Amino acid sequence: MTAGLTLAVDAMSGDHGADVAVPAALSVLACTPDLQLLIVGRGDVVRPLVAGVDASRCRVVEASEVVGMDERPQDALRRKKDSSMRVAVNLVKKGEAAACVSAGNTGALLATARFVLRMVPGIDRPAIVSAVPAAHGHTVMLDLGANPDCSADHLVQFAVMGSVIAADLHGIEHPRVGLLNIGEEDIKGTDEIRAAHRRLGGLPINYRGFVEGDDIFSGDVDVVVTDGFAGNVALKTMEGLARFIGSVMREEFTSSPLRKLGALAATPALRGLKQRLDPRAYNGASMVGLAGVVIKSHGGADREAFASAVRVAIVEARKGVPAQIGGLMARVAAAEARVAPAG
Amino acid sequence: MTAGLTLAVDAMSGDHGADVAVPAALSVLACTPDLQLLIVGRGDVVRPLVAGVDASRCRVVEASEVVGMDERPQDALRRKKDSSMRVAVNLVKKGEAAACVSAGNTGALLATARFVLRMVPGIDRPAIVSAVPAAHGHTVMLDLGANPDCSADHLVQFAVMGSVIAADLHGIEHPRVGLLNIGEEDIKGTDEIRAAHRRLGGLPINYRGFVEGDDIFSGDVDVVVTDGFAGNVALKTMEGLARFIGSVMREEFTSSPLRKLGALAATPALRGLKQRLDPRAYNGASMVGLAGVVIKSHGGADREAFASAVRVAIVEARKGVPAQIGGLMARVAAAEARVAPAG
Numbered sequence: 001m002t003a004g005l006t007l008a009v010d011a012m013s014g015d016h017g018a019d020v021a022v023p024a025a026l027s028v029l030a031c032t033p034d035l036q037l038l039i040v041g042r043g044d045v046v047r048p049l050v051a052g053v054d055a056s057r058c059r060v061v062e063a064s065e066v067v068g069m070d071e072r073p074q075d076a077l078r079r080k081k082d083s084s085m086r087v088a089v090n091l092v093k094k095g096e097a098a099a100c101v102s103a104g105n106t107g108a109l110l111a112t113a114r115f116v117l118r119m120v121p122g123i124d125r126p127a128i129v130s131a132v133p134a135a136h137g138h139t140v141m142l143d144l145g146a147n148p149d150c151s152a153d154h155l156v157q158f159a160v161m162g163s164v165i166a167a168d169l170h171g172i173e174h175p176r177v178g179l180l181n182i183g184e185e186d187i188k189g190t191d192e193i194r195a196a197h198r199r200l201g202g203l204p205i206n207y208r209g210f211v212e213g214d215d216i217f218s219g220d221v222d223v224v225v226t227d228g229f230a231g232n233v234a235l236k237t238m239e240g241l242a243r244f245i246g247s248v249m250r251e252e253f254t255s256s257p258l259r260k261l262g263a264l265a266a267t268p269a270l271r272g273l274k275q276r277l278d279p280r281a282y283n284g285a286s287m288v289g290l291a292g293v294v295i296k297s298h299g300g301a302d303r304e305a306f307a308s309a310v311r312v313a314i315v316e317a318r319k320g321v322p323a324q325i326g327g328l329m330a331r332v333a334a335a336e337a338r339v340a341p342a343g
Numbered sequence: 344m345t346a347g348l349t350l351a352v353d354a355m356s357g358d359h360g361a362d363v364a365v366p367a368a369l370s371v372l373a374c375t376p377d378l379q380l381l382i383v384g385r386g387d388v389v390r391p392l393v394a395g396v397d398a399s400r401c402r403v404v405e406a407s408e409v410v411g412m413d414e415r416p417q418d419a420l421r422r423k424k425d426s427s428m429r430v431a432v433n434l435v436k437k438g439e440a441a442a443c444v445s446a447g448n449t450g451a452l453l454a455t456a457r458f459v460l461r462m463v464p465g466i467d468r469p470a471i472v473s474a475v476p477a478a479h480g481h482t483v484m485l486d487l488g489a490n491p492d493c494s495a496d497h498l499v500q501f502a503v504m505g506s507v508i509a510a511d512l513h514g515i516e517h518p519r520v521g522l523l524n525i526g527e528e529d530i531k532g533t534d535e536i537r538a539a540h541r542r543l544g545g546l547p548i549n550y551r552g553f554v555e556g557d558d559i560f561s562g563d564v565d566v567v568v569t570d571g572f573a574g575n576v577a578l579k580t581m582e583g584l585a586r587f588i589g590s591v592m593r594e595e596f597t598s599s600p601l602r603k604l605g606a607l608a609a610t611p612a613l614r615g616l617k618q619r620l621d622p623r624a625y626n627g628a629s630m631v632g633l634a635g636v637v638i639k640s641h642g643g644a645d646r647e648a649f650a651s652a653v654r655v656a657i658v659e660a661r662k663g664v665p666a667q668i669g670g671l672m673a674r675v676a677a678a679e680a681r682v683a684p685a686g
Contacts, residue, residue, distance in 0.1 A: 072530075133587070134587065148525060148532055148533050180576060182488050182491060182571065182572055182576065183488075212575075212576075213576045213580035213582070213583055214579045214582050214583025215583065216580060217583040217586070217587035218583065229525055229532070229533065230572060230573050230576045232555075233523060233525065233555075233573045233576060234577065236555045236556025237557065238580060239557050240556055241559075243557065243560070245616075245620065247478070248619055248620065249616055252615040252616045253609070253612045255615070258611070259609075263612065265604065265607075265608035265609060266596070266606060266612075268602055269602045272595040273588075
């Protein structure tokens with residue numbers, strides 16, 4: 001392989017496996033001149049899909065097993081050492097790939113990545129982070145489900161990681177960080193949240209205080225920090241409401257011939273709406289805090305959505321997100337040590 | 344006053360005070376023949392607004408103070424003993440009103456109602472419950488913010504209260520109850536959630552297991568039980584996303600003269616959509632678990648929205664929600680005692 005950026009793609013996981021992952025990755029390859037791909041999976045499945053692709057830019061790496069979507073993380077970790085997921089993560093560990101992308105089982109991917117890659121110094125646990133559409137473009141949100149119970153330490157670490165992602169992925173210079181709460185007064189929330197709030201004010205990040213659920217969309221902050229329980233609930237609530245509004249719209253726009261005609265006249269606006277809220281454009285959640293770039297695609301992603309996840313992996317690899325997180329975390333630790341020296 | 348149902352209306356609280364509360368309550372009075380109103384507030388403000396209304400059906404009860412929207416609950420409780428909110432709740436306590444409605448500060452109303460009315464036996468804390476639109480009509484959800492930290496006991500009590508509300512307010516015979524989690528497997532979630540899950544399966548309610556955020560809208564359950572932190576985050580996330588989608592729609596439908604024309608052609612469908620998702624129709628959160636009916640209107644409610652809250656109060660008062668909750672809670676306690684006799 002020539003110089004440039006190499007990505008490992010878990011070609012076998014997800015609801016649609018290689019039929020989605022491989023064409024999606026190849027479509028990104030076609031428009032990214034310095035990219036090389038390591039397509040990880042069973043040769044008999046994957047090879048036909050890469051036939052005709054320049055071998056200097058796309059190589060198949062054999063992996064005989066696949067982690068099931070419902071498989072328990074510990075089982076995947078212990079028993080499937082030759083899974084496409086594990087081999088893809090191993091390639092990152094060995095430095096043969098700068099990042100990996102998988103549409104596999106979230107718990108198994110988290111456990112595998114954490115076991116193989118280990119954490120960035122100063123970060124206790126990986127978090128799942130993604131962007132969601134908002135008034136000013138998008139808001140970076142974490143944790144989306146990796147850590148249902150969080151201490152103040154974890155929330156502070158999430159704020160650091162979210163700042164790095166907003167700066168590196170979205171080009172925001174001093175990302176404004178908000179801590180999700182159920183009111184904006186200092187007395188609201190749990191003990192952990194109030195403790196994190198007190199600490200965040202003194203750190204070298206652009207902390208703006210408590211925000212509420214509606215601020216995910218308001219444009220008042222660029223990063224929303226929360227524990228994995230509330231974050232996952234918020235994310236799934238959004239998905240459910242968007243789907244529900246979509247179905248009510250379809251009903252309203254098809255309930256009579258006249259309304260169907262109206263929908264026809266409104267097609268450009270409805271198409272614009274759909275494009276701006278298209279969840280596929282937001283596919284590709286980062287598992288941050290790991291000492292390597294691991295991107296999780298939605299299990300049910302189609303080719304366009306999986307391609308978005310591949311593009312996220314490219315940006316994070318080029319920016320060196322893990323090193324950036326390590327750097328900011330070290331500055332944060334130094335700032336906290338100045339405030340409370342020795343114990 | 345003649346026989347019938349009497350409601351106490353806190354006429355002074357909320358962003359718009361008497362200008363919204365009084366006309367809204369009178370509009371409901373006009374179409375509810377056996378209703379009587381006690382309009383609580385400063386006479387000089389309120390009397391002009393009820394001029395001409397049949398005095399046998401609408402009486403002004405003097406209260407010299409108003410609780411501010413940002414006032415601390417404990418301050419309201421200790422220092423404002425003649426507030427419109429406190430006097431309205433007192434009327435319920437004294438049995439002069441069957442329920443009260445207030446658009447005031449949530450924390451102050453909760454604290455006041457809990458102090459004055461006390462709890463239904465077997466219920467530890469009041470919870471905030473409301474309906475949200477969903478595929479099958481609506482889903483009853485609680486707690487929406489009263490209790491950020493919840494034990495398994497609290498979650499079980501919420502399931503009982505949600506079942507009663509779904510049956511009494513929405514006429515659902517055996518309401519299906521789901522416990523909000525971040526996955527449907529038994530191993531997911533916090534210790535409290537897993538403990539509540541194990542207990543709920545054995546109780547005389549129609550428990551269906553774990554649900555996720557998108558199930559609030561899916562129609563798979565009638566009641567979604569969660570702690571006040573996740574519930575409030577979900578509620579505010581919905582409000583924020585609905586507002587955001589609305590603003591994107593406005594932009595898309597007005598970005599060119601042709602699109603404006605398209606919007607005109609689509610008016611009936613867009614109006615239908617707006618009606619079906621109108622948050623005003625869902626105004627009126629119940630503070631359940633109290634030994635009396637207390638309904639909280641959104642602080643910024645307009646007349647239509649405040650009227651919805653008044654209608655919720657009427658239904659809960661007629662059904663005797665607190666007694667229903669006490670009854671079901673007693674059956675639940677009996678069922679649990681059979682499973683685990685004596686400590």
